[in-house]
Amino acid sequence: MDNSSTFKRAFVTARYTSQRIPQFKGNPLIEALPPTMTDEDVTTALMLTPEFDSAQREWETCERLMMLGSLANFMVPFARHHALARSLDTLIRTGYVGRIPRTTEHTEIFQQIYENQKAGISFRQSSTTLSAQLSSALLGPSGTGKSTSVGRYLAHFPPVIYHPELCFYQIPYLHVEMPSDGSSVKGLAYGILRKIDELIPEANYYHEYAIKGRPGAEMLMQSVARVMNMHLVGLLVCDEVQNLANSFKGAEIVMTELVSACNALKVPILFIGTNKATKVLSLDFRQARRSSGHGFEPWLNLPEYVPENEVNDWEEFLDVLWRYQWTKKPVLLDDQLAGAMYYYSQGVIDLAIKLFVSAQARAMADGSETISAELIADVYKCEFQLLHPMVDALRNNDYEALANFSDIAPLQLDDILQYYLAKIQSKGSAVHRIRPGDDTFVPRVAATLESMGYDSETALTAAQTVESAGTASNMTEGVKQAIASLTVPRRVSRGKMSAPAAQSAVDFSARPNDYRRAVQEARASGTSKLQKLKELGMAPHLEEVLELAG
Numbered sequence: 001m002d003n004s005s006t007f008k009r010a011f012v013t014a015r016y017t018s019q020r021i022p023q024f025k026g027n028p029l030i031e032a033l034p035p036t037m038t039d040e041d042v043t044t045a046l047m048l049t050p051e052f053d054s055a056q057r058e059w060e061t062c063e064r065l066m067m068l069g070s071l072a073n074f075m076v077p078f079a080r081h082h083a084l085a086r087s088l089d090t091l092i093r094t095g096y097v098g099r100i101p102r103t104t105e106h107t108e109i110f111q112q113i114y115e116n117q118k119a120g121i122s123f124r125q126s127s128t129t130l131s132a133q134l135s136s137a138l139l140g141p142s143g144t145g146k147s148t149s150v151g152r153y154l155a156h157f158p159p160v161i162y163h164p165e166l167c168f169y170q171i172p173y174l175h176v177e178m179p180s181d182g183s184s185v186k187g188l189a190y191g192i193l194r195k196i197d198e199l200i201p202e203a204n205y206y207h208e209y210a211i212k213g214r215p216g217a218e219m220l221m222q223s224v225a226r227v228m229n230m231h232l233v234g235l236l237v238c239d240e241v242q243n244l245a246n247s248f249k250g251a252e253i254v255m256t257e258l259v260s261a262c263n264a265l266k267v268p269i270l271f272i273g274t275n276k277a278t279k280v281l282s283l284d285f286r287q288a289r290r291s292s293g294h295g296f297e298p299w300l301n302l303p304e305y306v307p308e309n310e311v312n313d314w315e316e317f318l319d320v321l322w323r324y325q326w327t328k329k330p331v332l333l334d335d336q337l338a339g340a341m342y343y344y345s346q347g348v349i350d351l352a353i354k355l356f357v358s359a360q361a362r363a364m365a366d367g368s369e370t371i372s373a374e375l376i377a378d379v380y381k382c383e384f385q386l387l388h389p390m391v392d393a394l395r396n397n398d399y400e401a402l403a404n405f406s407d408i409a410p411l412q413l414d415d416i417l418q419y420y421l422a423k424i425q426s427k428g429s430a431v432h433r434i435r436p437g438d439d440t441f442v443p444r445v446a447a448t449l450e451s452m453g454y455d456s457e458t459a460l461t462a463a464q465t466v467e468s469a470g471t472a473s474n475m476t477e478g479v480k481q482a483i484a485s486l487t488v489p490r491r492v493s494r495g496k497m498s499a500p501a502a503q504s505a506v507d508f509s510a511r512p513n514d515y516r517r518a519v520q521e522a523r524a525s526g527t528s529k530l531q532k533l534k535e536l537g538m539a540p541h542l543e544e545v546l547e548l549a550g
Helices: 003-007 039-046 054-058 061-073 079-095 104-119 146-154 185-199 205-211 217-230 241-246 248-265 275-279 283-292 313-321 335-345 349-366 373-383 385-395 399-405 413-431 441-451 456-469 475-486 499-504 515-525 529-535 542-549
Strands: 136-139 161-163 168-170 174-177 236-239 269-273
Touching: 039 079, 039 146, 054 061, 061 349, 061 413, 079 136, 079 146, 104 248, 136 146, 136 275, 146 174, 146 236, 146 269, 174 185, 185 205, 185 217, 185 248, 205 217, 217 248, 241 269, 241 275, 248 269, 269 275, 313 335, 313 349, 335 349, 335 373, 335 385, 349 373, 373 385, 441 456, 441 475, 456 475
Parallel strands: 136 269, 174 236, 236 269
Antiparallel strands: 161 168
16 A cells, blocks of 8 residues: 555645635635735734743753754744735635636636647647736845745645535645756656645656656646646746756746646746846746736845835844844844844845854854854854855845855755854863862863953952852853853944944953954954964963863
């Protein structure tokens, strides 16, 4: 027995709701759908924030890193999310008008597919125009939340609805990726068949139509069309359209075949892609999209400033995100921090979240346990190097250049957190057993503080204080307690400034033992940071480092 069906998504049995809109009345495909969501419903459905309690800041570091991972799906809905939800809902419902199953119109589609197949006519040969019915495209730079938002909204529709009286399974939406080679009609057909196999109980369409007889591309697309019509797909979402740009000649064939097939089936299409996708969306399709009234404005990065009478989505997003600090010494969001976050993320939601997570993870790893504008800048410089060209292009409003960076994938959040977890664990393994009362506790804590820029007398006093308190569970915790006793929080005035200004706004000359003084003076004099550290006596000797590590 084939057990693959046990892993398929569960379907729901249709329950019909009478419709008020005249063209929707009496259509079981529409009557079986959930009701249209209000703006309040959309906000509730799309808003996703982790469970948070300030007491979590006292948890073990590995646990706090796991909590940072819960920001991977963080989402704050904006006005464009509501517009997207309304358009998707309209596309699905309007696309079902005139497609009632077991009617003459529905049967005629099967008949036309059959006759074309018998005559050896492909979809692109039988279609005279690419005026995709009720279809649209959602384009914008990577990381702006296009695919995530579409998937999150469509999730409120059942993936499959079973109609017992009519004895068929309805698929309200089908989300597939365009073939990565950009030139394969077969690749697209395979993806659609596999996706339908995942959804429909006992289905094995991929083996039936793609494996048996090894059909050519045109015949395979005819079979795909028959299966899509059989299950009355309401909306076809084609993601990663920029993949087609890898083969422009092949892309034209794929696009023509796909759009023509969906025209014949009367299935709306939503194309999702980066700016690079504009190269493969045909002129005819763009004109059809504009005339259909279902077009979307490009999903660009969020602007830092907006007119006074408009809602600032970036500020709302950052205000909500900033609540989720698992560092032991959280900081209020001020203009320096907000400026740094925008300067280094340029309003790209995905990048901003990962920058915020990475800054917290770094603060946990180095024991500072707090976020600063300087830390954000250093994290971006060291850990997001591959994204610098893309961010620079956004900063310069060079959207044409962005097409060249569409294949650059941001760091994965799991990779970031695993890196810091391994770093913390490797540190802790050598010193985890050293606690107050151990003969080496005070000198080791003092040596660590000296390597961070504190003078020897201050470091020794702080280490002895922690030793006397006796509350540190290990040397790492002892260093954190010592730093906490030596660090005096700075009050920062809220004044608008860019992130570079935020970096230079603090004068470290009054802090003779602060290593950031060396960094600041090195920038001002044009010398290397290492040389300046040596001049100021802040670079520990190799022997001291080896002794500390031992």
